[in-house]
Amino acid sequence: MHYLGIDVGGTSIKAGLVNEAGRVLESRRALTVADDLNGFLSALTELVRGFQKAAAIDAIGIGVPGLHSSRTHIIETSPNLPCLRRVNLEELLADQVHIRTISENDANAAAYAEFVCGAGVGLRHMAHLTIGTGLGSGFVLNGSLFTGASGYGGEFGHTVLNAGSARQNAGRLCGCGNHGCVEMFVSATGIVLTAEDMMREAPESLLHDLEWPLTSEKIYEVAVRGDAIAREVFKETARYLGIACANLINLLNLEMIIIGGGVMGAGDLLMNSAREIAQRHAFPSAYADCRIVQSKLWPDAGMIGAAMLARDR
Numbered sequence: 575m576h577y578l579g580i581d582v583g584g585t586s587i588k589a590g591l592v593n594e595a596g597r598v599l600e601s602r603r604a605l606t607v608a609d610d611l612n613g614f615l616s617a618l619t620e621l622v623r624g625f626q627k628a629a630a631i632d633a634i635g636i637g638v639p640g641l642h643s644s645r646t647h648i649i650e651t652s653p654n655l656p657c658l659r660r661v662n663l664e665e666l667l668a669d670q671v672h673i674r675t676i677s678e679n680d681a682n683a684a685a686y687a688e689f690v691c692g693a694g695v696g697l698r699h700m701a702h703l704t705i706g707t708g709l710g711s712g713f714v715l716n717g718s719l720f721t722g723a724s725g726y727g728g729e730f731g732h733t734v735l736n737a738g739s740a741r742q743n744a745g746r747l748c749g750c751g752n753h754g755c756v757e758m759f760v761s762a763t764g765i766v767l768t769a770e771d772m773m774r775e776a777p778e779s780l781l782h783d784l785e786w787p788l789t790s791e792k793i794y795e796v797a798v799r800g801d802a803i804a805r806e807v808f809k810e811t812a813r814y815l816g817i818a819c820a821n822l823i824n825l826l827n828l829e830m831i832i833i834g835g836g837v838m839g840a841g842d843l844l845m846n847s848a849r850e851i852a853q854r855h856a857f858p859s860a861y862a863d864c865r866i867v868q869s870k871l872w873p874d875a876g877m878i879g880a881a882m883l884a885r886d887r
């Protein structure tokens with residue numbers, strides 16, 4: 575049996591032909607059309623047809639950023655893809671290609687991949703965090719993917735980590751409209767915001783020599799060159815990541831927190847101190863039961879998870 579896993583991102587769509595065991599046999603990419611549903615759907619259809627020439631596809635899974643209803647299968651809203659507002663994507667695509675199609679939130683799909691064929695195989699309670707532009711998260715609890723009452727659960731990135739003070743400032747404004755979300759501290763976006771805060775008081779930092787706009791990659795390079803402030807930015811990010819992990823450990827008594835995403839290119843600067851901070855803030859016995867590890871399947875986790883959900887649903 576062969577499944578097609580599709581991971582829809584803000585700039586590109588990745589699709590992979592995946593076998594029964596979750597191994598990617600072949601993958602292709604297309605550009606995301608963000609503001610026109612017909613254009614978006616025809617890019618998707620063309621991708622699928624490309625694979626259909628090579629192999630018989632038993633089912634398709636699509637991972638989409640945004641709120642996906644488990645009741646109606648409609649994507650209620652997708653902040654970076656305005657054309658997907660209130661759209662039943664699985665029905666639209668199935669009508670075009672005549673293959674059974676399911677859809678799921680992309681971060682949930684990535685968590686499912688690590689659970690069935692990645693770092694979390696054999697576990698029953700785990701979280702998966704994708705640290706990229708934002709912070710995606712998905713949870714497997716009691717051995718199954720947890721999506722909440724209507725499919726919108728697991729949005730840990732949009733829980734509040736630092737609400738600021740009501741009198742002075744309300745905390746960093748998040749894309750979701752809330753202030754002080756975890757994602758505003760633990761993400762590429764958060765790293766840039768933290769750098770901007772710290773640079774103001776450190777005119778000697780090499781960060782001032784960087785070309786604007788700042789990116790987390792540029793800040794990482796300066797940190798590797800030994801700039802104290804850039805290193806401090808990653809230390810602070812690791813501190814927030816560690817606190818976020820401790821919150822998850824105390825709330826859910828997880829066996830594992832798996833971390834992937836583009837920012838984990840700086841993994842060595844983040845992971846060790848994040849573990850230390852998590853240990854400091856979590857209940858010792860709950861911390862002792864939980865391992866915090868790097869993803870096995872990134873950057874393919876979303877694609878593989880979508881295919882595995884198509885296999886299992």
Ligand SMILES: [Zn+2]
Pocket residue numbers: 731732733748749750751752755757
């Ligand atoms: Zn938010």
